[in-house]
Amino acid sequence: MIDPLPILQSTFGFPGFRGVQESVVSRVLAGENTLAVMPTGAGKSLCYQLPAVVLEGTCVVVSPLIALMHDQLRAATAIGIRAATLTSVDTDQMETIARFRRGELDLLYVAPERASGGAFRDLLSQAKLALFAIDEAHCVSEWGHDFRPDYRLLRPLLDAFPHVPRLALTATADAHTRADILEQLGIPHDGMIVAGFDRPNIQYRISPKDNVTRQIADLVAEQPGPGIVYVQSRAGTEKLAEALAKTGRKVRAYHAGLDPAVRARNQADFVASEDMIICATVAFGMGIDKPDVRFVAHAGLPKSIEGYYQETGRAGRDGDPSIAHLFWGADDFAKARQRIGEVELHRQAGERTRLTALGALVETSGCRRRILLKHFGDDAPANCGNCDNCLNPPAAIDATEVARKFLSAVFRTGQSFGVGYIESILTGQSTERSLMNGHEALSVFGIASSPEEAALIKPVSRALLLRDALRANDFGGLEFGPEARAILKGEAEVSLIVAPKRERRRRGAQVA
Numbered sequence: 001m002i003d004p005l006p007i008l009q010s011t012f013g014f015p016g017f018r019g020v021q022e023s024v025v026s027r028v029l030a031g032e033n034t035l036a037v038m039p040t041g042a043g044k045s046l047c048y049q050l051p052a053v054v055l056e057g058t059c060v061v062v063s064p065l066i067a068l069m070h071d072q073l074r075a076a077t078a079i080g081i082r083a084a085t086l087t088s089v090d091t092d093q094m095e096t097i098a099r100f101r102r103g104e105l106d107l108l109y110v111a112p113e114r115a116s117g118g119a120f121r122d123l124l125s126q127a128k129l130a131l132f133a134i135d136e137a138h139c140v141s142e143w144g145h146d147f148r149p150d151y152r153l154l155r156p157l158l159d160a161f162p163h164v165p166r167l168a169l170t171a172t173a174d175a176h177t178r179a180d181i182l183e184q185l186g187i188p189h190d191g192m193i194v195a196g197f198d199r200p201n202i203q204y205r206i207s208p209k210d211n212v213t214r215q216i217a218d219l220v221a222e223q224p225g226p227g228i229v230y231v232q233s234r235a236g237t238e239k240l241a242e243a244l245a246k247t248g249r250k251v252r253a254y255h256a257g258l259d260p261a262v263r264a265r266n267q268a269d270f271v272a273s274e275d276m277i278i279c280a281t282v283a284f285g286m287g288i289d290k291p292d293v294r295f296v297a298h299a300g301l302p303k304s305i306e307g308y309y310q311e312t313g314r315a316g317r318d319g320d321p322s323i324a325h326l327f328w329g330a331d332d333f334a335k336a337r338q339r340i341g342e343v344e345l346h347r348q349a350g351e352r353t354r355l356t357a358l359g360a361l362v363e364t365s366g367c368r369r370r371i372l373l374k375h376f377g378d379d380a381p382a383n384c385g386n387c388d389n390c391l392n393p394p395a396a397i398d399a400t401e402v403a404r405k406f407l408s409a410v411f412r413t414g415q416s417f418g419v420g421y422i423e424s425i426l427t428g429q430s431t432e433r434s435l436m437n438g439h440e441a442l443s444v445f446g447i448a449s450s451p452e453e454a455a456l457i458k459p460v461s462r463a464l465l466l467r468d469a470l471r472a473n474d475f476g477g478l479e480f481g482p483e484a485r486a487i488l489k490g491e492a493e494v495s496l497i498v499a500p501k502r503e504r505r506r507r508g509a510q511v512a
């Protein structure tokens with residue numbers, strides 16, 4: 001077998017392999033089918049680019065996004081690799097096809113839609129192939145968080161060239177998805193190589209939302225370096241950017257709806273800056289190489305643990321201490337559940353499992369890192385010493401009684417009022433509405449009026465929404481979910497995690 005080290009040094013300019021790269025490359029050079037599960041930033045591209053240079057023939061790379069392919073193409077061409085993309089927006093398709101036929105391409109990037117077609121298969125039979133690389137391979141699995149039906153159609157293409165090795169790559173795959181990738185792409189179980197997922201320099205923190213703009217302003221005040229704040233909506237990125245600008249920090253917004261020139265400039269400014277904050281939708285970050293991001297904040301629940309890990313993974317690639325702070329609201333869970341109800345039936349179970357995993361991560365009083373690493377199948381100590389719960393262990397208090405009172409108030413008032421109204425009933429505050437509705441005569445009126453119980457009402461409502469004991473309708477009215485009965489009947493307990501007092505830090509710059 002050829003020694004890849006000289007090429008690694010001369011073509012790529014790296015002194016040595018990192019982590020599992022060496023084992024992955026060795027398998028590929030030996031012609032073995034492989035699945036490489038490596039976190040973002042671990043250097044997946046090298047695992048196929050190096051063999052592409054070393055081996056005779058072309059390496060066909062299946063990749064889901066045109067923008068990603070063009071980034072890769074630029075990077076590969078810059079170091080002298082003979083590469084091309086074959087996508088609908090390329091005007092040099094004829095030339096690329098001719099180059100491929102003449103055996104002049106090391107790398108040929110193509111989207112799954114094209115790769116799975118008959119015409120492409122004919123083309124591939126006209127020159128020598130070195131390797132199939134299937135990037136973002138989790139797209140092949142319905143269990144994955146980003147299923148792309150066209151990935152399913154790749155198998156016949158791969159099988160048509162049985163002597164060409166396959167290398168599937170992904171950053172994000174739970175055990176179920178990994179098994180599915182192996183099965184779908186015909187890779188043996190012992191052909192899977194998983195890199196360690198731990199990012200020890202990232203400090204994980206998760207808090208319930210409580211004026212999220214102020215909470216993020218506090219974080220920004222604590223952390224002077226560059227940071228990314230993920231916001232769920234386009235309008236939300238601009239609003240938050242405006243509010244954060246009042247702290248005196250440089251701030252930009254980034255989302256797919258911005259004028260392309262503005263978007264590109266905001267991104268370039270951020271990459272060049274040492275102290276800028278960018279408020280972005282999840283569209284931001286793919287393919288961006290900025291090693292000194294000091295914090296990543298989420299102003300709302302991410303889509304999945306995979307998404308969370310990938311997004312937070314953009315912090316601290318240089319290995320220096322960094323913070324990942326997620327702020328979640330009970331309504332995030334309610335909305336996510338509603339969305340699940342709207343997807344195709346056969347995908348609902350997978351989506352529900354993903355949401356439950358996220359719920360466990362935010363709800364735990366134990367180590368966050370442990371939950372993350374376990375999710376990706378890594379071993380982890382019980383206490384990492386670098387997450388909010390390990391640094392300031394929270395106390396759990398039994399809130400079952402308040403939860404039952406809350407549920408009965410929801411029931412007695414006809415399952416149509418919001419959290420604020422239920423709170424006023426439970427604490428016995430007479431309002432025009434409660435008088436008009438005749439709710440002051442209910443037995444639940446004023447039954448949680450002690451300051452201790454009253455303080456638990458809002459957190460209890462969040463816990464009940466998160467557990468699906470309550471659901472919010474389109475107008476914010478609360479109704480029972482499937483978990484309500486067991487709590488009301490005394491068969492299930494509700495405990496609340498109370499963040500230690502000193503977590504409620506001094507206010508940073510005041511923001512409206």
Ligand code: ADP
Nearest residue numbers: 014016017018039040041042043044045046289
């Ligand atoms: P991934 O696709 O896994 O997120 P990339 O392939 O984009 O990661 O690589 C991440 C960064 O690591 C890039 O800047 C790349 O140049 C660098 N890199 C890759 N392999 C090595 C290596 N062996 N030594 C040093 N740097 C490397």
Ligand code: ZN
Nearest residue numbers: 367384387390
């Ligand atoms: Zn921990």
